[in-house]
Amino acid sequence: MRFPRLPLTLLMTGLLTLAGCSVHQPMALYQLDSGQPGQPTQASGMAVVVGPVSVADYLQRETFLQRQADGSLSAAVDGRWAGSLSSDIDQLLVRQLAWRLDSQRVVLAPAGTGFTPDAQVLLSITRLDSGSKQPAVLDAQWRVLDRRGQVRDNRIVHLEQPHAGSESAQVQAQGQLLQKLAEQLSTALKPLANQPALVEAPVKKPAAQVKRGPEKSRIPMVSPVRTHMEVYRF
Secondary structure (H helix, E strand, C coil), rough: CCCHHHHHHHHHHHHHHHHHHHHHHCCCCCEEEEEEEECCCCCCCCCCCEEEEEEEEEHHHEEEEEEEECCCEEEEEEECCCCHHHHHHHHHHHHHHHHHHHCEEEEEEECCCCCCCCEEEEEEEEEEECCCCCCEEEEEEEEEEEECCEEEEEEEEEEEEEECCCCCHHHEEEEEEEEHHHHHHHHHHHHHHCCCCCCCCCCCCCCCCCCCCCCCCCCCCCCCCCCCCCCCCC
């Protein structure tokens, strides 16, 4: 007895399709939430350079990490960052600071030629992560420099943000931590908006040279020596 092959082939194809769908689940891609910063209105507002911004090595990857109860980190199974986390952090801080300072003149380091900043932010982020049962944590250190390059403020911060537990909630909590960091930075930057203008040091003119006459010979004149001896010629 021969069985028709067409239905069996269709059945096998359907089973393989279902198996493929069960194995290859779509991967969730995440980006930091920058909140809802408004558009700055002042085109000639405070000039600020943000950076260099250094991020811990373990954060410079697409893997979305999960902090465990024992402090270890593990990669998320069905989620990862959509691109560079470092770039997301830079853009979030620039947008937040420009809005909070109401200035269109907030740029990332290095600033372009001719851009003279009123202040510069040096930032180091050593931790930014969370877990399904662990809060989102941000550890960072920042310094604010004035126009002369002098340190005007320096702070080490530790911030925590609770969340609902899902990966999307964790990403939102991490974005909120960076927004709080931007708020602290804007508070430290605002007093530098009214700095006195830099006064350039006057250029010293070379001293005028005094013309002098020809120097007299320093060789002493020989005076004739007179004696009582007489010289006779024959």
